[in-house]
Amino acid sequence: MKQTIGSIVLIVALMSFQTAPKKQTPTTKPAAAPVNTMQIIMDRGKMVYMQQCLACHQANGGGVPSMNAPLAGAKAVVGKDKAKLITIVLKGMKGVDIEDEPYNNTMAPHPELTDQQISDVLTYVRNNWNNKASAVTVAEVKAVRVKTK
Ligand code: HEC
Structure with a gap:
């Protein structure tokens, strides 16, 4: 009996030894999870596009002839003149021929959208379909809004 108790104690002792917490390595702050900022902007921009632009400009960005x-692929969208692009969204557009094509619908102004929403949706249209151009920042939208007020 004594021997049995002895071996149980020994076994328990051995087990606790094995499962004893390893010496902690000094904790360094876990690295922040890599966040793909561009993907987040594109996701937000897509939401704005679906609610505010898709009905006219279509899911494929192809618009509707006439x-x-x-x-x-529009120059105004992927071009360098971001201020002009931002102005189109803020002020709308009507009766302008584009690449010699008239478009008869009216693009309503969208001043109710926040600087963030406009920055997101324009970054989205500049980088969706086969478009590829730099992002439009919130600061750029803000600057144009102040100037065109
Ligand atoms: C009611 C329909 C309608 C909605 C909604 C609309 N647009 Fe337009 N958009 C137009 C029309 C029509 C034109 C062309 C106007 C013209 O030819 O004068 C246009 C033109 C544009 C242009 C200029 C294209 C070029 O090649 O010059 C841009 C950029 C644009 N829209 C972006 C947007 C964005 C971004 C949204 C959403 C925030 C949006 N539009 C919402 C109808 C719309």
Whole structure:
């Protein structure tokens, strides 16, 4: 009996030894999970696009012939003049021929969208379909809004 108790104690002792917590390595702050900022902006921009632009410019950005201008491949969309692009969203657009094509629908102004929403949706249209251009920042939208007020 004594021997049995002895071996149980020994076994328990051995087990606790084995499962004893390893010496902690000094904790360094875990690295922040890599966040793909561009993907987040594109996701937000897509939401704005679906609610505010898709009805006219279509899911494929192709617009509607003679009605709504295409955004896919459009110079005004991927061009360097971001202020002009921001102005189009803030002020709307009407009766302008684009690449010699008239579009008969009216693009309503969207001043109710926040600087963030406009920055997101324009970054989205500049980088969706086959478009590829730099992001439009919130600061850029803000600057144009102040100037065109
Ligand atoms: C009611 C329909 C309608 C909605 C909604 C609309 N647009 Fe437009 N958009 C148009 C029309 C029509 C034109 C062309 C106007 C013209 O030719 O004068 C246009 C033109 C544009 C242009 C200029 C294209 C070029 O090649 O010059 C851009 C950029 C644009 N829209 C972006 C947007 C964005 C971004 C949204 C959403 C925030 C949006 N539009 C919402 C109808 C719309």
